[in-house]
């Protein structure tokens with residue numbers, strides 16, 4: 001046997017494919033499958049949460065309560081005032097899904113939010129920031145809008161399903177779910193919550209018009225918050241803005257709706273009592 | 276994940292691709308040149324169950340190399356893990372590893388004066404990556420060994 005010198009051929013063990021086109025192909029595939037998956041999961045979560053009865057939601061709300069209510073103020077006349085205010089907001093024929101429970105929290109951070117089961121949380125800093133009852137009522141009506149539209153319980157359903165799926169993917173592939181997937185889900189959820197915020201805002205403005213006869217002295221609150229933030233008071237208000245859209249686009253959208261419905265947007269402020 | 280960590284991810288991806296493919300091209304050039312230079316010494320796999328040819332001297336030669344996966348390759352492979360199929364980005368990595376390990380073994384044998392390297396075997400191992408929680412970049416080690424004779 002004689003040894004013959006030969007140049008070693010390339011491309012035997014290497015697929016001729018540009019790495020970037022390979023990546024583009026993969027990304028395309030994963031994004032398409034991912035989008036379809038997220039939409040399906042979202043629909044499933046909504047279907048599941050629709051099956052949750054009010055009694056069940058009340059139970060879920062009570063179990064969540066233990067996680068959030070630190071520094072809660074009990075037996076305060078402000079709670080009675082706020083409860084009366086929020087119950088004065090719905091229309092006459094409107095049914096409130098569950099009895100509302102107002103929780104007043106001692107905190108320097110301006111915030112208001114609602115969780116499943118009809119628990120509405122108001123921080124004391126919010127009460128110090130509002131300059132009229134109209135402003136306060138708008139914030140309360142917005143949170144009530146979230147509750148009436150079932151946003152907290154739907155959000156919970158989505159959160160649980162997405163977490164489950166992420167865990168399954170994580171376990172199955174032995175690598176962390178690529179960052180792009182978690183980013184995708186976050187963008188998707190952000191868009192979803194934006195829709196919710198618009199719905200809650202429109203709900204709120206309609207109730208305010210109904211209650212006070214005009215929409216004046218409602219949105220100044222958001223402008224003030226934003227000014228506060230611009231002046232470096234970031235920590236105080238960032239929590240509210242982390243769950244709510246920026247004031248400018250919010251106000252613009254509401255003004256547009258008011259124009260369409262020919263709602264009066266000017267009027268006298270009602271002063272806040274008992275605070 | 277916020278926006279800034281997305282930019283960091285993107286930066287790592289671009290850096291991984293740019294530097295990784297530059298180094299890969301350079302490595303291939305060097306591999307091809309050294310393969311050409313050492314073409315006169317055959318490396319063959321026979322010898323384990325066949326009689327070795329008569330030789331004055333025989334010695335074991337080992338060539339090893341460790342190559343790391345770059346961020347771009349790892350990301351592509353992670354996506355591939357989701358949908359299945361050939362991980363083409365790792366093919367060049369393993370190809371470079373095998374050829375580099377063989378070359379190192381061969382060059383050492385040539386310096387010793389071998390006119391053949393027989394019974395050549397190649398093995399690979401992964402190091403650096405943890406199974407299960409695989410968040411760190413993995414590397415591969417390729418070991419080539421054979422018996423040089425003269």
Ligand SMILES: [Zn+2]
Nearest residue numbers: 146197200244
């Ligand atoms: Zn909201």
